[in-house]
Amino acid sequence: MTPAQAADLLRRGQLVAIPTETVYGLAAEATREEAIRQVFALKGRPADHPLIVHLGDTAWAAHWGVLPPLFGRLAERFWPGPLTMVVPRLARVSPLITGGQDSVALRVPRHPLTLETLLALGEPVVAPSANRFGHTSPTRAEHVLAEFPGLPVLDGGPCPVGLESSIIDLTGPQPRLLRPGQLSRALLEEVTGPLALSSADAPRVPGALERHYAPRTLTRWDDGQIPTGRWGWLGFSGRGATFEVLMPSSVEDYGARLYAALRELDAAGLEVILVERPPQSPEWEAVLDRLRRATA
Ligand code: AMP
Numbered sequence: 243m244t245p246a247q248a249a250d251l252l253r254r255g256q257l258v259a260i261p262t263e264t265v266y267g268l269a270a271e272a273t274r275e276e277a278i279r280q281v282f283a284l285k286g287r288p289a290d291h292p293l294i295v296h297l298g299d300t301a302w303a304a305h306w307g308v309l310p311p312l313f314g315r316l317a318e319r320f321w322p323g324p325l326t327m328v329v330p331r332l333a334r335v336s337p338l339i340t341g342g343q344d345s346v347a348l349r350v351p352r353h354p355l356t357l358e359t360l361l362a363l364g365e366p367v368v369a370p371s372a373n374r375f376g377h378t379s380p381t382r383a384e385h386v387l388a389e390f391p392g393l394p395v396l397d398g399g400p401c402p403v404g405l406e407s408s409i410i411d412l413t414g415p416q417p418r419l420l421r422p423g424q425l426s427r428a429l430l431e432e433v434t435g436p437l438a439l440s441s442a443d444a445p446r447v448p449g450a451l452e453r454h455y456a457p458r459t460l461t462r463w464d465d466g467q468i469p470t471g472r473w474g475w476l477g478f479s480g481r482g483a484t485f486e487v488l489m490p491s492s493v494e495d496y497g498a499r500l501y502a503a504l505r506e507l508d509a510a511g512l513e514v515i516l517v518e519r520p521p522q523s524p525e526w527e528a529v530l531d532r533l534r535r536a537t538a
């Protein structure tokens with residue numbers, strides 16, 4: 243499939259999986275409510291989980307949201323790229339997209355095939371990750387087909403970032419990081435100043451953790467006990483498990499590899515997957531966030 247063909251399907255109200263630099267998205271044209279309903283139905287996603295509107299150019303944002311000064315500075319620095327900004331919405335934004343809220347999440351993705359698709363379409367798309375709700379996000383075209391056989395996929399190769407976008411909420415008095423991503427907090431704060439604490443920073447109580455981005459196989463942190471039976475290992479060096487995926491030590495490479503690694507482990511017929519804790523340092527915030535949710 244070419245970007246022109248993808249744009250054609252979207253224009254006719256069909257769903258297409260598109261590559262972004264973060265993960266593959268399940269795209270529907272953002273003005274077609276029937277197509278947006280199908281996105282929720284196919285994913286099994288609760289209607290109150292809002293969708294991100296993916297734009298072909300920063301200039302499109304003014305048609306969808308009310309843009310504070312900080313919006314322009316962040317867009318200038320990080321778009322196209324793995325940053326989503328939440329701003330007050332304009333009236334034309336369907337409440338299906340926002341989960342009935344007064345705000346809308348906007349992003350210009352960086353993947354060249356998706357930018358080409360958006361420019362050919364001339365309208366934004368909503369594009370949550372192309373997986374069933376709660377499951378691991380797809381970072382390769384074959385992952386999308388494993389989730390949704392027969393879905394049209396624009397194959398853009400492996401996603402270079404591999405983790406969902408950072409989300410900054412610009413609707414309040416102080417900008418807030420709602421979801422950490424590859425762009426580190428320190429890098430974002432160069433533009434925003436101090437970011438308010440998000441729920442991701444709140445003290446973590448086991449029962450309160452949201453299980454998300456998760457394999458189907460029981461997945462937990464390494465606690466030093468070797469399990470009985472067939473077990474898997476996601477770590478930096480070998481541990482003698484039945485099936486092991488050894489991870490790179492650089493945080494960018496780790497992030498790009500993580501979801502494919504979880505899928506390989508999930509497919510290996512294991513009783514449990516153990517995860518070695520990466521460094522507890524600020525650059526690892528997004529990876530640690532996804533691993534906490536996968537092991538919740
Ligand atoms: P994804 O699941 O990667 O498509 O990301 C969608 C996520 O973006 C949602 O689950 C929310 O966390 C966030 N989001 C989207 N729209 C809004 C909004 N209007 N207000 C707050 N968060 C939003």
Ligand code: MG
Binds near residue numbers: 370371379
């Ligand atoms: Mg998702």
